[in-house]
Amino acid sequence: MADAREAWITGIGILSCLGEGPQAHWQRLMDGKPDEGTKTIGPYVVHPIGAVDFDKQIPKRGDQRQMEPWQRIGTYAAGLALESAGIKGNPELLAETDMIVAAGSGERDLAVDATIISGLPSAKNPAAYLNERLMNDLRPTLFLAQLSNLLAGNISIVHGVTGSSRTFMGEEAAGIDAVRIALARILAGQSELALVGGAHNGERKDLLAQYDFGGYLLKGAYRPVWQRAPASGFASASLGAFLIVEERAHAERRGARPLARLVAAFSDRGERKEGGVRLSLRRLWEKIAPSLRPGQHAVFSGASGAEPATGEERAFLAELGVAVRAPGSYVGHGPEPQFAMNAALATLALTHGKLYPPCDTTGVEKNMDEKLTQVVVTGVGHWRGEGLALLEAAQGELT
Amino acid sequence: MAATHDKAGRPIVVVTGMGIVTSLGTGVEDNWRKLTAGESGIRPISRFETEGLKTRIAGTVDFVPVEPFCGPALCERIGEMAAEEAVSQSGIGSRGRFPGPLFVAVPPNEVEWPQRQEIGALARGNEAFDYENVLRTASTGAFAKYGSRFLFASIADRLADTFGTQGSPISVTTACASGASAIQLGLEAIRRGETDAALCVGTDGTVNPETLIRFSLLSALSTHNDPAQAAAKPFSKNRDGFVMAEGAAALVLESLIAAKARGAKILGVVAGCGEMADSFHRTRSSPDGKPIIASVRNAIADAGLTPDDIGYINAHGTGTPENDKMEYLGVSAVLGQRTKDVPVSSNKSMIGHTLSAAGTVEAVFTLLTLAHQRIPPTINYHVPDPAIPLDVVPNQARDAKVAHALSNSFGFGGQNVSLVMSREAA
Numbered sequence: 001m002a003d004a005r006e007a008w009i010t011g012i013g014i015l016s017c018l019g020e021g022p023q024a025h026w027q028r029l030m031d032g033k034p035d036e037g038t039k040t041i042g043p044y045v046v047h048p049i050g051a052v053d054f055d056k057q058i059p060k061r062g063d064q065r066q067m068e069p070w071q072r073i074g075t076y077a078a079g080l081a082l083e084s085a086g087i088k089g090n091p092e093l094l095a096e097t098d099m100i101v102a103a104g105s106g107e108r109d110l111a112v113d114a115t116i117i118s119g120l121p122s123a124k125n126p127a128a129y130l131n132e133r134l135m136n137d138l139r140p141t142l143f144l145a146q147l148s149n150l151l152a153g154n155i156s157i158v159h160g161v162t163g164s165s166r167t168f169m170g171e172e173a174a175g176i177d178a179v180r181i182a183l184a185r186i187l188a189g190q191s192e193l194a195l196v197g198g199a200h201n202g203e204r205k206d207l208l209a210q211y212d213f214g215g216y217l218l219k220g221a222y223r224p225v226w227q228r229a230p231a232s233g234f235a236s237a238s239l240g241a242f243l244i245v246e247e248r249a250h251a252e253r254r255g256a257r258p259l260a261r262l263v264a265a266f267s268d269r270g271e272r273k274e275g276g277v278r279l280s281l282r283r284l285w286e287k288i289a290p291s292l293r294p295g296q297h298a299v300f301s302g303a304s305g306a307e308p309a310t311g312e313e314r315a316f317l318a319e320l321g322v323a324v325r326a327p328g329s330y331v332g333h334g335p336e337p338q339f340a341m342n343a344a345l346a347t348l349a350l351t352h353g354k355l356y357p358p359c360d361t362t363g364v365e366k367n368m369d370e371k372l373t374q375v376v377v378t379g380v381g382h383w384r385g386e387g388l389a390l391l392e393a394a395q396g397e398l399t
Numbered sequence: 400m401a402a403t404h405d406k407a408g409r410p411i412v413v414v415t416g417m418g419i420v421t422s423l424g425t426g427v428e429d430n431w432r433k434l435t436a437g438e439s440g441i442r443p444i445s446r447f448e449t450e451g452l453k454t455r456i457a458g459t460v461d462f463v464p465v466e467p468f469c470g471p472a473l474c475e476r477i478g479e480m481a482a483e484e485a486v487s488q489s490g491i492g493s494r495g496r497f498p499g500p501l502f503v504a505v506p507p508n509e510v511e512w513p514q515r516q517e518i519g520a521l522a523r524g525n526e527a528f529d530y531e532n533v534l535r536t537a538s539t540g541a542f543a544k545y546g547s548r549f550l551f552a553s554i555a556d557r558l559a560d561t562f563g564t565q566g567s568p569i570s571v572t573t574a575c576a577s578g579a580s581a582i583q584l585g586l587e588a589i590r591r592g593e594t595d596a597a598l599c600v601g602t603d604g605t606v607n608p609e610t611l612i613r614f615s616l617l618s619a620l621s622t623h624n625d626p627a628q629a630a631a632k633p634f635s636k637n638r639d640g641f642v643m644a645e646g647a648a649a650l651v652l653e654s655l656i657a658a659k660a661r662g663a664k665i666l667g668v669v670a671g672c673g674e675m676a677d678s679f680h681r682t683r684s685s686p687d688g689k690p691i692i693a694s695v696r697n698a699i700a701d702a703g704l705t706p707d708d709i710g711y712i713n714a715h716g717t718g719t720p721e722n723d724k725m726e727y728l729g730v731s732a733v734l735g736q737r738t739k740d741v742p743v744s745s746n747k748s749m750i751g752h753t754l755s756a757a758g759t760v761e762a763v764f765t766l767l768t769l770a771h772q773r774i775p776p777t778i779n780y781h782v783p784d785p786a787i788p789l790d791v792v793p794n795q796a797r798d799a800k801v802a803h804a805l806s807n808s809f810g811f812g813g814q815n816v817s818l819v820m821s822r823e824a825a
Contacts, residue, residue, distance in 0.1 A: 042531060042534030042535060043534065043535070043538070044534070066681065099676070103551075103572075104551045105507035105508055105509045105551055106507065110529075110530050113515065113530070114527075114528050114529045114530065117515065117516065117519035117520075117523070117528040118523075118527050118528045120516060120519075121520070125448070125450070127447060127448030127450070127608075128448055128450040128451055130448075130512060130608055131448065131450060131451040131452055131608055131612070132451050134608060134609055135451060135452070135612055135615070135616070138609075138612060138613065138616060140613075140616040140617055142613075143613040143614075143616065143617060144681050144682070144811070144812075146509075146613070147507060147572075147574060147811060147812065148507045148551070148572045149572050149573050149810070149811075149812045149814065150681065150811070150812045152573075152676075152812060152813075153681055153811065153812025153813050153814075154681075154812075156676045156677065156678040156812070156813045157678050157680070157681065157813070160678050161676065161678070162675060162676040162677065162678050162690065162813075163675075163676065164674040164675065164676055165573065165674070165676035165812070165813060165814060166571060166573055166580055166584075167571065167572050167573055168569055168571055168572075169505065169507070169508070169551045169552060169570040169571070169572045170508075170550065170551035170552025170553075170555070170570045171550060171551060171552050173552060173567050173568075174551070174552065174569075174570065176567070177567055177569050180567075181584070184588075184591055184593065185587065185591075188587075188590070188591040188592075190590070205530035205531070205533070205534060206510070206530060206533075208534060208537070209518075209530065209534055209537040209542075210510065210545075210546075210549060210550070212534075212537040212538045213537055213542040213543055213546035213549075214543065214546030214547060214550075215538060215540065215543070215546070217538070219538065267566065267567040268566060268567060269556075269559060269566060269567045269568065383547065383550065384552065384556055385552075385567055387567070
């Protein structure tokens with residue numbers, strides 16, 4: 001009964017500094033020029049998205065105006081995913097699509113903040129001044145860009161996804177658990193069709209500051225994630241990434257092709273003390289190890305470059321001796337959508353049956369000659385949360 | 400032998416522990432006594448200056464000391480208090496080791512104005528402030544204390560440490576439906592057989608100037624400042640918005656088998672859950688009420704019941720003109736001719752709208768309603784709205800026989816979640 005259920009990835013929607021969609025991403029990964037999409041904000045290396053014609057997925061300008069960048073990025077990527085799976089514009093399918101979005105908290109009006117912070121010290125009654133300025137200066141609709149669940153809300157409005165709508169909040173673990181729960185619900189018969197992923201605006205100065213209060217960001221010059229020591233940190237990225245995960249029989253009934261099979265997804269919260277990440281990854285790996293085909297699998301690592309998480313993952317991966325790629329060297333790191341992004345890129349590699357070239361001079365990323373039929377996607381949060389997903393090749397091809 | 404699985408063959412999920420903190424006080428006993436006495440926890444805001452604000456009242460939790468004060472710290476503390484009460488009542492696990500996952504409904508977490516001012520003052524030095532100053536000083540470590548405090552998942556992470564829950568804790572945010580979503584996630588995990596128990600918490604302690612002003616700018620809040628206790632008027636013709644409030648609640652969910660095996664006292668059953676997203680508008684419901692109707696119907700069907708089985712509805716009942724009208728439309732479409740006979744009351748008339756915590760807080764009150772066979776009132780109901788002909792249990796609590804109750808939660812962003820709770824396993 002439940003054992004016979006199988007989850008397919010029948011669509012992916014990706015938007016990053018590499019461009020939009022599978023072809024642009026694969027081409028840029030094969031080209032091997034990871035620093036082309038980077039820029040600097042303050043002391044930080046960031047991966048912004050390039051020019052995007054948002055009208056293509058968010059046709060109403062009124063909708064775009066009510067969103068801040070992270071919502072536009074996410075709503076756009078969700079549209080690409082729905083399109084890729086052949087669900088877009090199909091009301092029956094959209095009404096049964098269960099959505100799980102991983103999000104942070106929304107954006108601020110930095111100009112309003114700056115005015116208030118500058119004005120407060122000279123205000124006669126600072127508290128009343130704060131009230132007055134907020135009452136007068138905040139755009140009413142900004143609130144709707146600040147609420148974490150309003151990316152999901154916008155996806156419902158723009159694309160008509162209404163089966164259900166859940167938002168998990170907070171960094172890499174939210175992104176990992178979104179995929180895990182979407183898959184678990186499908187395998188258990190609680191759901192047939194899911195849209196899962198997230199979005200991040202890597203250029204938000206308030207968020208850059210927030211992450212670097214903890215010292216987690218890459219400063220100075222760009223380097224691939226494995227080559228950042230002794231400096232360390234993640235390069236904040238604007239990313240939108242969504243997967244369509246669908247029960248096999250459901251997909252077959254509507255003639256949808258699998259891009260890959262999503263076999264398993266697990267998460268954990270290892271103790272963040274020395275060796276904790278390694279131990280957590282080892283425990284997770286044991287759960288999928290029996291399903292792995294020797295010589296045919298590789299790891300798509302969610303390594304961010306933030307230490308000590310990335311160093312511990314490097315040590316763990318060295319024990320395995322399998323081919324590894326860290327897409328974060330190319331697309332940067334957007335905590336919430338990173339896991340879905342790497343799962344989407346893994347799907348892409350599986351459709352090509354091979355890896356893109358190594359992007360690393362330290363020996364973590366090696367060539368792989370055998371045909372690629374399985375990818376293990378890892379996610380290691382910069383401060384908490386670990387996870388794995390196992391994807392397998394299917395017969396489908398991306399067009 | 401009594402069944403351990405429901406009609407769909409899934410494990411029956413029961414509640415073995417409950418905890419709550421609202422503006423009425425701390426703990427299930429105190430809250431239930433005051434709620435059924437029709438007491439209000441709404442009062443003038445004393446936490447911050449309200450000069451120049453249209454709304455100057457809220458249901459704040461002022462009696463829980465948190466030092467240094469900020470929203471996430473209050474959320475964490477009251478969430479911890481509620482969870483402590485629930486876990487202790489259930490007697491599950493051992494101290495610091497809860498044998499299941501944690502699902503926490505939390506508000507968006509962000510730096511607040513006192514901290515923003517502090518950061519701004521240090522960062523700018525003698526220059527005019529802009530965020531470039533902050534970026535130049537962020538990595539000096541001067542604000543390291545705010546690094547994890549304001550990370551989005553920090554409340555769940557700390558609660559996971561305190562209670563020793565298993566695996567990755569999930570912070571769920573579906574706006575004002577969050578608390579119900581947290582229970583739904585726990586219910587589903589137990590039904591999948593992933594776990595025998597789950598700790599589901601909803602917490603919200605975000606009455607601060609900016610959050611209040613954001614809701615105010617959307618014209619969502621009551622401006623009936625005096626007397627504060629009369630401001631929340633769900634289903635009344637003169638209702639003029641909701642009243643922001645703080646609170647937390649926690650439920651220990653367990654499979655009936657596991658609860659019985661350890662001889663736990665069963666406090667009620669989470670029988671079903673339904674949801675349906677609305678694609679109409681960011682803050683308004685689809686005028687035909689279809690998503691609300693579907694959410695309610697899905698929950699009742701998920702519980703293996705029919706609308707005729709529902710004996711009480713714990714309404715979302717915010718007291719905004721829009722919500723109460725749409726909720727009536729949805730409920731009456733599902734109940735049909737029974738609409739006027741089914742009591743529908745709003746806890747928010749007394750405790751205000753506890754936002755991200757509301758679904759959990761109101762689930763606890765719904766379970767207490769079932770356990771005590773007594774329905775808490777809708778207070779401040781003096782001017783009935785002829786367009787909403789419901790039995791709102793006006794102003795006075797009432798004894799009643801209720802076997803199955805529905806609790807609705809609706810939120811901005813098209814969020815609709817309904818829970819069905821039962822007194823006893825079917």
